[in-house]
Amino acid sequence: MASKFPTKKSGEVDLRTRKGHDMTWSCDKHGEPIKFFCKKHKIPICHPCATKDHSQKPCELDDIEDVIFERRRQLDEKRPKVQELHKQLEVLSTKIKTVSTSGSTHLRTINNNIQASYHDKIKSVGEKENRIIRVINEEADEEIRLVNEKREKRIKDCNTEREKERQIIKDKEANLLSDTKTISGVLTKKTNNLSCKNQHAIKTLMSIESTIKRINQHDETLVNEAPQVLASIDENLSLNVHQDVSDCLDRIQSEVERVKFVEGEVGGEYYGRIDGYIGKWELVKSIHIPWAVEKPWVRGLVSDDEICVQDVGNNDMYVTNINTQHTERVIDEGVLITSCAPIDSNVIVCGKMRYDCTGDRMDGCIILYDRQWKVIRDISIPMYGDSSYCSMYVDVDRDGMIIAAQSNQSIIYVINPTNDKIVNTITMQGKKVMCRIQALSSGDIVVETDHDKFTVISRSGEEKAVIHCDEWVWPQCRVDKLTDTLYIAYWDRARNIYAVDQVSRDGIIQARRIVESEGSFSTLFTMYISPCLFTPSGNLVGCDRSKLLLYKKAFIL
Structure with missing residues (x-):
């Protein structure tokens, strides 16, 4: 082993300084100056050690000064990289704070938009209340005590109803703000985790820098500890914490910026929700379809929580409330309904299939029902083709107009439900309606033009x-x-599962198999694949032939 030279005694000769270094490092065994470094045994040795113990191969000796110089050079080469990485991680700390602040600011903006929107709606309810009270007062002024009593009662009833409306709006606002709070919590948790990871990397590098500074103060420490320090530096550099955290932050920022407050009217009712992100769909409820419905087929929804299911065995129509889980038979006239949609809170339009059509008009294929499923009237439109078989598909567009199309034809009608007049006739070029048509909020229409193709038309x-x-x-x-x-919704033949893909209106698949369920293909194939429905409040409703499956979307990072 090597040690410091003993202090000079009387009469001893001073040791010569080598290569500009103050060499006071001696061999513990011989007391001679350290001159070599054995590469095989990885120890510093003196001249007698080299002659007696390390003179035979495979020992390979290097000059100790060269070793010291090389070790110091290696450390000096690594130091700029360590310092540069330290600077990058410090900059990354600032980026973490910026992304966290940016995300929080974005979510606060959404909160402000929600509050502004619902503030206007609450104000509108107040204005509605004031208008009703004015009318009531004007009517009551024409009568005396009995009318005054009637007026007060109606005012009280009005106040009660408007308070219910206010509460409904406040509850919806609270739910949306709760959604943004949940998303904010996910963001905070993720950025905190990244911050901890980054701070740990910074502390590790600071420890390495401190170690480098310490071992550089003594040659012996430098020679003995430098390999371990170099290995630690290489290991931390290979972890690439900076890039990993930075990439994760970019992904988080992109995902948070997807979050949007969307609102609009569907079937005459206002809806607002937090959406825009892909998220993860979770099954929250299974609603069993009554055994009396032998062959259920989802036809559509007539409100946010009312799903129309038809028994295609006898064509009876049922409505299932996904909140109360109650199912009620509403039509038992034995007519196959192809599609249905709400026009407003009072009227529903249904498209039907008939085998006894005659003449040049299609009668009994577009029916308006009230909310008790009583027929209001039939809308007649021109008929194309010479077959007695007629299948009509309907939907309601953003303006409350009915869009209707006969299967195997290229014409789509836009009908005003207040007077049954055709206000527009759309003709597709080179394609025909196979089955269902659906209106988009953009004004475009999605048409099933083949068994596995859907065409978006203007x-x-x-x-x-x-x-x-x-x-x-x-x-x-x-x-x-x-x-x-x-x-x-489709059958995934390769995986033998029922699945649902999310697709943009321009045909880009945004997410594959957002929900999946197992089942027998032969059972599902009895009437092909039952569709999934998307409610205005943001629920996804599927059907596995025995029950309705309610899914909700959760925000994830």
Whole structure:
């Protein structure tokens, strides 16, 4: 082993300084100056050690000064990289704070938008209340005591009803603010984790820098500890914490910026929700379809929580409330309904299939019902083709107009439900309606033009996008009326599962298999694949032939 030279005694000769260094490092065994470094045994040795113990191969000796010089050079080469990485991580700390602040600011902006929107709605309710009270007062002034009593009662009833409206709006606002708070919590947790990871890396590098400074003060420490320090530096450099954290922050910022407050009217009712992100769909409720419905098929929704299910065995129509889980039979006339949609809070439009059509008009294929499912009237439109078989598909657009199309034809009608007049006729070029048509909030229309293709057309009949995927077996498409996002339910032959893909209105698949469920293909194939529905409040409702499956979307990072 090597040690410091003993202090000079009387009469001893001073040791010569080598290569500019104050060499006071001696061999513990011989007391001689350290001159070599054995590369095989990785120890510093003196001349007698080299001659007696390390003179035989495979020992390979280096001059100790060269070793010291090389070790110091290696450390000096690494120091700029360590210092540069230290600077990058310090900059990354600032970026973490910036992303966290930016995300929080973005979410605060959404909160402000929500509060502003609902403030106007509450104000509108107040104005509505004032208008009603004015009318009541004007009517009551014409009578004396009895009318005054009637007036006071009506005012009280009005106040009660308006308070209910206010409370409904406040509850919806509270739910939305709760959603943004949840998202903010996810953001905070993720950025805090990244901050901890980054701070740990900074502390590690500061420790390495401190160690480098310490071992550089003594040659012996430098020689003995430098390899471990160099290995630690290389290990930390290879972890690439800076890039990993930076990439994660970019992804977080991108995902948070997707979050939007979307609002609009569907079926005459106002809806608002937090959306825009992909998220993760979670099954929150299974609603069993009564055993009396032998062959259930989802036809559509007539409100946010009312799903129309038809028994295609006998064509009876049922409505299931996904909140109360109550199912009620509403039509038992044995007519196959192809589609249905709410026009407003009082009226529902249904498209039907008939086998006894005659003449040049289609009668009994577009029916208006009230909310008790009593027929209001039939809307008659021109008929094309010479077959007695007629199948009509309907939906309601953003303006409350009915859009209707006969299967195997290229014409789509836009009908005013207040007077049954055709206000526009759209003709597709080179394509025909296979099945369902659906209106987008943009004004465009999604048409099923083949068994596995859906075409988006403009109001002039121009083709804007064709939506298709080879993996879809008997796909069914349904539209989110607030965002125009499409949800394609299909049988995934390769995985032997029922699945749903999320697709943009221009045909880009945004997410594959956002929900999946197992089942027998032969059972599902009895009437092809039952579609999924998207409610205006943001729920996804699927059907596995025995129950309705309610999914909600959660924000994830």
